[in-house]
Amino acid sequence: MIEKRIITAAVVFVLALAGVIALTVKQLGIGLPTCLTDVRPFLEGKVIDQAPKRYEIHYVARMWRFEPAEISIRPGSTADIYLSTADVTHGMQIVGTNVNLMAVPGAVNYARVTFDKAGDYLVVCNEYCGIQHHNMAARIHVTDKVAAVAAPPPAVLAGGRKILEDQGCTACHSLDGGASIGGTFKGLYGRKRELANGTTVIADDAYIRESIEKPDAKIVKGVDPGMPPLPVPPADITAIIEYLKTLQ
Ligand code: CUA
Numbered sequence: 132m133i134e135k136r137i138i139t140a141a142v143v144f145v146l147a148l149a150g151v152i153a154l155t156v157k158q159l160g161i162g163l164p165t166c167l168t169d170v171r172p173f174l175e176g177k178v179i180d181q182a183p184k185r186y187e188i189h190y191v192a193r194m195w196r197f198e199p200a201e202i203s204i205r206p207g208s209t210a211d212i213y214l215s216t217a218d219v220t221h222g223m224q225i226v227g228t229n230v231n232l233m234a235v236p237g238a239v240n241y242a243r244v245t246f247d248k249a250g251d252y253l254v255v256c257n258e259y260c261g262i263q264h265h266n267m268a269a270r271i272h273v274t275d276k277v278a279a280v281a282a283p284p285p286a287v288l289a290g291g292r293k294i295l296e297d298q299g300c301t302a303c304h305s306l307d308g309g310a311s312i313g314g315t316f317k318g319l320y321g322r323k324r325e326l327a328n329g330t331t332v333i334a335d336d337a338y339i340r341e342s343i344e345k346p347d348a349k350i351v352k353g354v355d356p357g358m359p360p361l362p363v364p365p366a367d368i369t370a371i372i373e374y375l376k377t378l379q
Contacts, residue, residue, distance in 0.1 A: 170239040170323075170331050172215040179335060181321040182379055184208040187333070190254075192234035193217035195263035197254055203272040206249045213333075214240045222258030225271065233258065246273040291374025294367045303358070306378060314354055320375045325352045339372050 176198030179187040188210050191198045204210065214223055216234035223232045225244065232240040246252070256267035295301050295316075303313035322334050327350040332338050341348050346358035363371070 165241045166235070167213075167239045167241050167331070170213065170241075170333070172237060172239055173213075174215070174217055177335075178202050178204075179321055179333075186210040187321060188212050190214045190223065190234075190269075191217050192221035192223060192256065192267075194219065194261050195256070195267040197223065197256075197267065197269035200269045201272070202270075203274055203277045204246065205277050206273050206275060207245070207247060208273070209243065209245045212242050212244060214242075219260050220258055221256045221260050221267065224255050224257045226253045226255060228252065231257070246271070249273050249275065290367075291370040291372070294363065294371055295374070298361055298363060300361075312355070313358060314351060316375055317378045319378065320372070324349075326350060327352050327354075336372050339375065340368050343368055343371070 173189055174191055175189065176191040177189050178199060179189070181187055184205055184207055186204055186208055188199075188202065190212060192214065193216065212230065212232070214232050214234045215238075216236055218236075220236065221234040223234060224230065227250075228244050228246070230242045230244050232242055234240065250273055252271040252273060254269040254271060256264060258264075260267065292306075295304075295306075300316075303311055305311040305315045306317060308315050308317040319334050320339070324332050324334050324338070326332060332349060338349070343361050343363055346360055347356050350356050
C-alpha cells in the first residue's frame with residue numbers, strides 16, 4: 132500500500148515539474164531551437180517577405196561567411212530563421228537575441244525571433260570551423276528605413292491572375308480558400324508543405340516554379356497526382372508567383 136502511495140506521489144511530482152517547465156518556457160518566451168529533419172537542406176540564402184513585419188530568412192553557413200551577409204528588416208518584425216550549412220558544422224548566434232543555433236550538415240535548424248528594437252544585430256559563428264572562424268559574421272539591420280517591399284506593378288499582378296485563368300489552373304485551385312481538387316492558392320506562398328513522401332518543403336519561388344513545370348516532382352500529402360505539366364514561359368511563371376504572394 133505504501134509503495135502505491137510513493138509511486139503516485141512520484142508521478143504527481145514529475146507531472147508538476149513538467150508543467151512548471153512548460154509554463155516557464157511559455158512565460159519567458161524562450162524560443163527552443165528545433166532541428167527540422169524533414170526540411171531538406173538548402174544552399175541559397177535569402178529573405179522572403181511574407182507579410183508586413185513577417186519574414187522568413189534562409190541562412191546558409193559556409194567557410195567563412197553567412198549568406199545573406201546583410202539584410203534589413205523593420206522594427207517589430209518577426210522572423211522565422213532556417214539555417215543550413217554548405218560544408219562543415221557552424222554555429223549561429225544573433226547577438227542581443229536568444230537565437231543560438233547549430234548549422235549541422237544534412238539538417239536544417241529553426242528558430243523564431245522578434246526584433247523589437249531598432250539597431251544593428253551582429254550574427255556570429257560560435258562553433259570553431261577553421262582558420263577564419265573568428266571572421267565569420269553577418270549583420271541584420273533593424274531599421275525603419277527599409278524600403279517598403281516594392282509592390283509589383285498592377286499590370287504584373289493582373290497578368291498573373293489572368294495567366295492562371297487562361298491556363299485553366301483555377302479549375303482545380305481556388306483563389307479564395309474554397310475547397311478545390313488541387314488545393315487552394317490562398318495563403319500558399321511561403322507556407323510549409325507536407326509532402327506525400329513525408330518530407331516538407333517551403334512554398335517559395337523555386338517550389339512553385341517546379342510545381343508548374345514538373346507537377347509530379349513533389350506531391351503534396353493528400354492531393355492526387357496527375358496535374359499536367361504546363362508549358363508556361365518563365366516570365367509568366369514569375370507573374371504567377373508575384374500574384375500568389377498577394378493571396379495571403
Ligand atoms: Cu563557422 Cu566558426
